[in-house]
Amino acid sequence: MKKNTWIAIGICIALTLLVIDGSTGWGWADYRPLRNFDYFGLGISWLLFIFVLIRDRTRGEA
Template sequence: MNKNIVVALVICVVLSAAVWIGSTGWGYAVYRPIRNYDLFSLAIAWIGVIFALVKDHRK
């Protein structure tokens, strides 16, 4: 893995945690279930990172 892939992976993990906490209100508001569009955006982000990892591995 090169530096760009590691940075992308770290950013994806941090943004996933931010979306989870922001969407559910976990820790600062009344808990609510995560919304479908949040799950969709997380899935798209992780699919992009996985695609980049596979593409990098094949080089």
Template sequence: MGKPEMNAIIACIVLSLAVFIGSTGLGYAVYRPLRYYDIFSLVISWAGLAFTMWRARRAGGTGE
């Protein structure tokens, strides 16, 4: 796994945490469950990352 892939994974993790904390109010407001469009956006972003990494791996590229 190359540096671009690691950067993409770290970005997805950070953005997922930001969506979770921002949507639920965890730590700063009354807790609210995740809304469906928040879950949808998280699934789409992680699925896109997985597809991109799978496609790069099948193409034989290292991502660098």
């Protein structure tokens, strides 16, 4: 994989951890379950990342 792909993976993982931390608090704040727009935002970012991986693989750019 290219360097840009690894950067995108890192950004998606960081975004996921920030959303979970902001919503649930991981024990240091009042617990609040993930909301629908949390799921939507995470789902869109990961789905678009997977789309780009598949597109690059079919084009032979991976």
